[in-house]
Amino acid sequence: MPKIVFLHPDLGIGGAEKAVVDAALALKSRGHEVEFLTAHHDPNHCFQETRDGSFKVTVAGDWLPRNFFGRFYAVCAYIRMIYAAIYLVFFSDICFDIVFCDQISACVPILKCSKGKILFYCHFPDMLLAKRDTILKRIYRAPIDLLEEWTTGMAHIVLVNSKFTASVFQDTFRSLRNCKPSVLYPIPDFTAFNKPVEENIDDIMPTNKNLVFLSINRYERKKNLALAIQAFGQLKDKISKSTGDRIHLIMAGGYDERVVENKEHYLELRLLCDKLGINDDVTFLRSISDGQKRLLLEHCDCLIYTPDKEHFGIVPIEAMYMKCPVIACSSGGPLETVVDGKTGYLREGLPDQFAEAMERIVDDPKLAGKLGEAGKKHVEDKFSFRAFTQQLNTVITELMK
CATH class of the missing domain: 3.40.50.2000 (Glycogen Phosphorylase B;)
Structure with missing residues (x-):
């Protein structure tokens, strides 16, 4: 060999x-x-x-x-x-x-x-x-x-x-x-995804929320993370206050103190939440462990994947394997991995487009589960x-x- x-x-x-x-x-x-x-x-x-x-x-x-x-x-x-x-x-x-x-x-x-x-x-x-x-x-x-x-x-x-x-x-x-x-x-090798996780889900998931959206990406401007926050803000404006109080967004991803852009962009995203008045509805997690990532994909209801013209994108594959539907930009790698309307939704990289797809998940309590099951089968068959x-x-x- x-x-x-x-x-x-x-x-x-x-x-x-x-x-x-x-x-x-x-x-x-x-x-x-x-x-x-x-x-x-x-x-x-x-x-x-x-x-x-x-x-x-x-x-x-x-x-x-x-x-x-x-x-x-x-x-x-x-x-x-x-x-x-x-x-x-x-x-x-x-x-x-x-x-x-x-x-x-x-x-x-x-x-x-x-x-x-x-x-x-x-x-x-x-x-x-x-x-x-x-x-x-x-x-x-x-x-x-x-x-x-x-x-x-x-x-x-x-x-x-x-x-x-x-x-x-x-x-x-x-x-x-x-x-x-x-x-x-x-x-990725999915065998690790099937093993028990020692991390505590209560440390990273919000309480008293019916539906949680998730974004996982490095804190870099090219990852277009602001799109997830802007879309979530528009979604909150479109639905009733009682429904909006029960939804949440988690922004998780790679963060390195040595990288100036990571620190700058994290603060930019925090300021954006403040500007939109959704500070209490968004949780930021930095440098999550493999175990925390798996728990998030398992317990969150939908992945918001924001990079435009992404070369491939492993996270959508991992999300679908964990039965978490994906909303992604209709460009680059997700065109080859996410099936629009079956395992999630492909939309133009605009806040109103993403908010519309997110509203579908909010309006139909069974939709996320249906898309998630199809996503798991899709990954097992194709990837x-x-x-x-x-x-x-x-x-x-x-x-x-």
């Missing part, structure tokens, strides 16, 4: 990190030897599998800066990843046959100096995530964009997380027309971890030929 090293920039808590952890679990279940190399790993802010001994985790380059005076985040991320690759290839005693490189491709030329094969998992082209609102930023991004495209094409195989991302990949990397990425949906494991194992086997 080949030895596989997962090279990841930051083993924190997020969709990309969850995807690679599940990929590692999948390959380990097939007998492969797997370990992680990363530029940052905080045992207090990571997925359980990377801290409980399930995988060996090596950290290289955490002393390097993450930014210079609040700027140049991309350059610093590239430098940290390149350093980790240099350490892996030239200075570590880690033996490997395959490097599963994730998110940042700038290190691929370094990895090519080894005898190992390189698999690059593209969650989304980085060049499309960066703002270019000034001439200086366009000049700054130009060489970074060229580097990303060139180095991505150097990998032996490229995987993407959805058909939507595959189409964006082809439209963005014009020089890589001959590179046809394979789609590998990042399906099984067994199929994900088989597909990834096939990719690894073909790569070694």
Whole structure:
């Protein structure tokens, strides 16, 4: 069996990190030897599998800066990843046959100096995530964009997380027309979802509420979290006061004190609730544990998933598995995972559109249960971890030929 090293920039808590952890679990279940190399790993802010001994985790380059005076985040991320690759290839005693490189491709030329094969998992082209609102930023991004495209094409195989991302990949990397990425949906291992949870539900769920809406996402502006609050505010205005007093919204998600945007955006959302007069109807939870996340998905009535043009989106899959219907933007990954009117609702990313779908859940007490049952069956039929494991194992086997 080949030895596989997962090279990841930051083993924190997020969709990309969850995807690679599940990929590692999948390959380990097939007998492969797997370990992680990363530029940052905080045992207090990571997925359980990377801290409980399930995988060996090596950290290289955490002393390097993450930014210079609040700027140049991309350059610093590239430098940290390149350093980790240099350490892996030239200075570590880690033996490997395959490097599963994730998110940042700038290190691929370094990895090519080894005898190992390189698999690059593209969650989304980085060049499309960066703002270019000034001439200086366009000049700054130009060489970074060229580097990303060139180095991505150097990998032996490229995987993407959805058909939507595959189409964006082809439209963005014009020089890589001959590179046809394979789609590998990042399906989580649901076995943990069926185990008892030690967490106390009373610590995170409001009391005396008949219906609870839930949002789970990192506290980042690109996740469009304000949409959930605005839609909830409009919903409260549309229904009677007696009904409105019995509904609640929980805003939960990844939060890192090191990330300025996390702190700023959290305060922005709190101020928005204050402006709409719904402070008492919204609960904010930061840095929730895996157990708390499962309890929320199990006990809340509907997931409000707000990212627009999301590359894939694991949370809707997890929610549907837990029989929690999903209201999501009708773009990106949810178009491939959520069935409108059957497992939830797909709407334009506007507060009134989301509020209309939420009102349906409020008006029909049995609707959430009906949509939830259909969602569970949909995930079991279309998005099984067994199929994900088989597909990834096939990719690894073909790569070694």
